[in-house]
Amino acid sequence: MIEQALTGHRNYWIWSLALLAMVAGAFYASALQSADGFVHTGMGNNAIWGLYHAQLPFLASIAAASLAVLVPGTLQKYSFLARLAPLAAFLGATASAMSLLFIAADLGMQRRFLTLLLNPSPGAPASWQVPLLLLFLALTLAVGWAQVGAVQKGVKQPAWIRSAVMIAIPAGLALPVISAFMLAVVPGSELWTSPLLAPRLMASGVAAGAGIMLVMAVAAEQLAGFKAGEEALERLAAVAAWAGLGSLVLTGIEAGTVVLGNVTAQTSALGLLYGNSPFASASLFSLLAGAAAIGLLLVPSLRRSSIAAASLGALLAFSVWLQSGLTLILAGQVREGLATVDYAPALPEILLTSGVWAGAVLLITVLLKITASAQLEREGL
Amino acid sequence: MMNNDRRDFIRKAGIGLLAGMGAASGILTGGGFERTTSAAWAVEPGDTGRRWGMLIDTRRCREGCTLCIESCHHTHNVPDVSSPAGTVEWMHKEDGRELLGSACPSTAALPALCNHCAEPSCARACPTDSIFRRTDGIVAIDYHRCVGCRSCMQGCPYGEVSFNWSDPRAALKNPSVDYPTRQRGVVEKCNFCSDRLARGKKPSCVEACPEGAISFGNINNPSSEIRRLLESNQTLQRKPELGTRPSVFYII
Ligand code: SF4
Numbered sequence: 231m232i233e234q235a236l237t238g239h240r241n242y243w244i245w246s247l248a249l250l251a252m253v254a255g256a257f258y259a260s261a262l263q264s265a266d267g268f269v270h271t272g273m274g275n276n277a278i279w280g281l282y283h284a285q286l287p288f289l290a291s292i293a294a295a296s297l298a299v300l301v302p303g304t305l306q307k308y309s310f311l312a313r314l315a316p317l318a319a320f321l322g323a324t325a326s327a328m329s330l331l332f333i334a335a336d337l338g339m340q341r342r343f344l345t346l347l348l349n350p351s352p353g354a355p356a357s358w359q360v361p362l363l364l365l366f367l368a369l370t371l372a373v374g375w376a377q378v379g380a381v382q383k384g385v386k387q388p389a390w391i392r393s394a395v396m397i398a399i400p401a402g403l404a405l406p407v408i409s410a411f412m413l414a415v416v417p418g419s420e421l422w423t424s425p426l427l428a429p430r431l432m433a434s435g436v437a438a439g440a441g442i443m444l445v446m447a448v449a450a451e452q453l454a455g456f457k458a459g460e461e462a463l464e465r466l467a468a469v470a471a472w473a474g475l476g477s478l479v480l481t482g483i484e485a486g487t488v489v490l491g492n493v494t495a496q497t498s499a500l501g502l503l504y505g506n507s508p509f510a511s512a513s514l515f516s517l518l519a520g521a522a523a524i525g526l527l528l529v530p531s532l533r534r535s536s537i538a539a540a541s542l543g544a545l546l547a548f549s550v551w552l553q554s555g556l557t558l559i560l561a562g563q564v565r566e567g568l569a570t571v572d573y574a575p576a577l578p579e580i581l582l583t584s585g586v587w588a589g590a591v592l593l594i595t596v597l598l599k600i601t602a603s604a605q606l607e608r609e610g611l
Numbered sequence: 612m613m614n615n616d617r618r619d620f621i622r623k624a625g626i627g628l629l630a631g632m633g634a635a636s637g638i639l640t641g642g643g644f645e646r647t648t649s650a651a652w653a654v655e656p657g658d659t660g661r662r663w664g665m666l667i668d669t670r671r672c673r674e675g676c677t678l679c680i681e682s683c684h685h686t687h688n689v690p691d692v693s694s695p696a697g698t699v700e701w702m703h704k705e706d707g708r709e710l711l712g713s714a715c716p717s718t719a720a721l722p723a724l725c726n727h728c729a730e731p732s733c734a735r736a737c738p739t740d741s742i743f744r745r746t747d748g749i750v751a752i753d754y755h756r757c758v759g760c761r762s763c764m765q766g767c768p769y770g771e772v773s774f775n776w777s778d779p780r781a782a783l784k785n786p787s788v789d790y791p792t793r794q795r796g797v798v799e800k801c802n803f804c805s806d807r808l809a810r811g812k813k814p815s816c817v818e819a820c821p822e823g824a825i826s827f828g829n830i831n832n833p834s835s836e837i838r839r840l841l842e843s844n845q846t847l848q849r850k851p852e853l854g855t856r857p858s859v860f861y862i863i
Pocket residue numbers: 724725726727728731732733734750766767768769770771772800855
């Protein structure tokens with residue numbers, strides 16, 4: 231199947247080379263970091279975690295979101311989501327792989343990465359993160375690959391796929407919960423100890439994940455001749471809209487509780503997000519853009535136009551990334567005597583982060599191309 | 612450095628937040644006069660061994676004196692990093708109200724160190740069990756296992772864990788042979804002088820204090836000197852409401 235990745239139009243090559251250039255930037259930044267540590271980043275006692283760690287809750291929730299399509303598309307007979315199942319599997323795999331890279335990038339002692347597997351401490355939620363990510367990566371990659379292979383050969387899916395997906399369900403659902411629990415162990419950090427954090431990550435993750443899958447499916451349709459089916463696309467758009475609405479409601483309930491309770495520690499934490507703080511513009515933009523995208527996705531005519539739906543899906547995903555990626559970590563770590571609001575990522579940090587994202591987009595591009603070609607080949611028979 | 616950072620943060624975060632955080636620091640540390648009760652040194656079932664603890668008599672602590680800090684940092688090869696974003700500290704002095712909350716009548720700078728909590732949240736945050744509570748109550752760090760993820764720094768509500776953002780060996784002027792040096796990329800903090808206790812010595816800061824303001828001992832032992840002092844004085848702990856059960860106490 232790999233050979234299909236190596237044939238393509240000029241635009242495909244330009245796109246891939248541009249992404250590769252960004253990946254090269256990440257290699258450069260990571261070489262700098264292995265030589266000199268974090269001195270080339272904006273992190274320090276003012277910001278204990280930075281851009282790298284800020285990706286993790288978002289990515290965990292995206293990995294979990296892939297189950298929303300993978301499970302019905304694989305386990306149900308005659309589901310119209312079946313065609314999208316490999317896309318969802320590849321999204322889950324990519325998000326897990328990115329998480330692992332960002333975890334590695336954020337270690338002061340990168341050569342001790344394996345310690346995370348060899349010396350876990352089960353009472354600490356953070357210990358579960360890497361093993362679960364590795365498991366989820368292996369399962370989703372194997373499932374996606376086998377599904378594409380089955381489409382290409384025009385045979386039924388191998389039976390083990392069902393068991394693999396069943397194992398992936400608890401592993402995937404655990405990822406955002408672990409992300410929230412890792413933050414919940416910090417007493418006195420009001421943004422992190424909220425019991426609504428895990429459900430909020432899950433709902434917003436499903437919304438963003440469905441948004442990203444919309445973009446993937448529509449891009450594969452427009453550019454590679456993949457056929458997702460109108461029904462499947464509309465279903466994705468509806469999932470994004472309703473999950474997004476759910477996450478907005480949870481955010482509102484949480485803010486309402488804090489405002490009514492009027493406990494100073496909690497209201498000042500909320501103020502860090504929406505009050506007079508440097509994080510306010512990102513938080514408010516995320517809230518407004520998310521609400522707008524969700525509102526528009528609820529309009530049936532917009533939802534049925536694949537380009538409009540994909541653009542709204544992308545906007546929704548971006549707004550969720552701002553909220554459960556950036557501000558959750560960067561604002562959440564601001565505490566007395568500890569981190570301050572005073573953090574700006576440095577260039578190598580940005581290069582590494584965008585390089586990992588570019589690598590992920592490249593991987594998804596190649597996988598989509600393989601998926602589309604497999605489908606085309608089958609239909610050409 | 613802590614104070615500067617905080618001032619900086621307040622300035623940057625603006626007046627609205629200033630009001631919020633200012634009040635929050637009072638409430639977080641117990642709005643009323645939250646004195647320590649004997650529950651703070653009660654022996655938990657299953658925890659019958661030693662529990663090392665410390666009591667700092669702030670009435671005796673001299674204004675402007677930093678002998679305890681210097682002695683600790685020299686003994687343990689704690690690097691002297693100049694940039695505030697990279698400071699490493701095992702012990703430092705902080706404004707009494709920052710440390711103990713609005714209940715504290717003193718605004719003098721008081722010594723602060725790891726509290727060797729009986730319920731350490733730093734340890735719950737560590738994915739590799741590299742920061743852990745020993746059976747004698749000391750919360751220790753394994754520098755050879757730490758992966759440098761800094762979860763414990765986030766996890767400690769007192770900000771008592773430091774990370775080696777730069778090479779610590781380069782920032783040692785006069786290294787001591789009594790304790791190993793660390794590498795860039797791992798965390799460190801006060802070890803309650805477990806190295807010296809093993810050699811039958813008292814903690815370095817205790818010995819260095821010319822006023823004898825710091826007492827150290829096994830708080831699980833009802834006949835120890837520290838227990839006698841705890842039972843006969845009004846004491847405070849840092850942020851007791853967080854459930855970490857600190858083993859460092861302050862007489863105000
Ligand atoms: S003071 Fe902080 S570092 Fe020390 S034991 Fe308590 S939580 Fe851990």
